[in-house]
Amino acid sequence: MYHERGHGEPSLRATGLVRSFGAGETLTTALNSVSIDMYPGQLALLMGPSGSGKSTLLAVLSGLLRPDAGNVYALGRDLWGMSERQREQFRLDYCGFIFQGYNLFPALTARQHLEMILRWGKNLPAREAHERATDMLGLLGLAKKADLRPAQMSGGEKQRVAIGRALIKEPAFCFADEPTAALDWKHGEQVIELLRMAAHDEGATILVVAHDSRIIPHADRVFHLEDGCLLEPGIDEAERALRVIQGSKSLASGF
Numbered sequence: 001m002y003h004e005r006g007h008g009e010p011s012l013r014a015t016g017l018v019r020s021f022g023a024g025e026t027l028t029t030a031l032n033s034v035s036i037d038m039y040p041g042q043l044a045l046l047m048g049p050s051g052s053g054k055s056t057l058l059a060v061l062s063g064l065l066r067p068d069a070g071n072v073y074a075l076g077r078d079l080w081g082m083s084e085r086q087r088e089q090f091r092l093d094y095c096g097f098i099f100q101g102y103n104l105f106p107a108l109t110a111r112q113h114l115e116m117i118l119r120w121g122k123n124l125p126a127r128e129a130h131e132r133a134t135d136m137l138g139l140l141g142l143a144k145k146a147d148l149r150p151a152q153m154s155g156g157e158k159q160r161v162a163i164g165r166a167l168i169k170e171p172a173f174c175f176a177d178e179p180t181a182a183l184d185w186k187h188g189e190q191v192i193e194l195l196r197m198a199a200h201d202e203g204a205t206i207l208v209v210a211h212d213s214r215i216i217p218h219a220d221r222v223f224h225l226e227d228g229c230l231l232e233p234g235i236d237e238a239e240r241a242l243r244v245i246q247g248s249k250s251l252a253s254g255f
């Protein structure tokens with residue numbers, strides 16, 4: 001179900017997140033009191049310059065990196081108040097992850113990557129796992145690539161397998177750190193559309209870190225991180241800024 005911003009209960013609420021690295025001369029404050037609410041059914045895009053804290057924020061929100069201060073409530077549960085084991089179980093049960101480097105297993109085919117999650121993660125019988133993997137491969141446009149291993153796939157195909165693996169368990173949350181960075185625009189756009197479908201059709205809460213401003217129109221919300229501080233300029237303003245950039249590009253190419 002799709003929720004407009006600010007309506008319904010947030011699926012994830014973070015307040016006052018602080019995270020630093022190093023000490024003394026080398027101290028870097030990656031997150032400087034960041035608060036964010038995210039809602040089911042929405043794809044949120046997180047942008048910002050390199051080193052602005054995007055990966056740190058994603059890791060803190062998803063239970064991978066402990067903040068120095070602040071809280072994260074996910075599905076109403078205090079993520080950083082849990083034991084390590086509870087948090088790991090929470091990630092297994094509710095979170096899908098997609099990274100730039102795909103993180104696929106060289107020995108497994110596209111189909112096996114998906115079936116593995118359902119058989120060993122969700123305890124589904126082989127036949128049901130097979131059927132659901134077939135459906136997902138079709139959705140990903142990988143029906144003909146089902147039996148290929150990563151070495152035989154293009155970057156776009158590998159990233160689609162990684163997305164399939166993250167989405168096939170129908171997670172409440174999906175965290176994607178620069179999933180389009182290694183792809184050309186056509187494949188990058190496909191990736192974002194798949195994530196958007198998971199949000200709009202399945203009610204997932206999706207956070208995508210990306211650089212390419214062409215993704216902005218595909219997002220429900222846009223956040224901007226700069227020096228560890230989070231702003232939400234709003235889609236309209238982000239798109240206006242985009243038009244200005246595009247306008248100046250086409251003007252430049254006209255000369």
Ligand SMILES: Nc1ncnc2c1ncn2[C@@H]1O[C@H](COP(=O)(O)OP(=O)(O)O)[C@@H](O)[C@H]1O
Nearest residue numbers: 021022028030049050051052053054055056057
């Ligand atoms: N494990 C780490 N050790 C030391 N510094 C780190 C570590 N991770 C991130 N940083 C620093 O924190 C800041 C934010 O990093 P990061 O979250 O990776 O930014 P982004 O993903 O926006 O490029 C950077 O200055 C980076 O060098």
Ligand SMILES: [Mg+2]
Nearest residue numbers: 054055056177
């Ligand atoms: Mg990063």
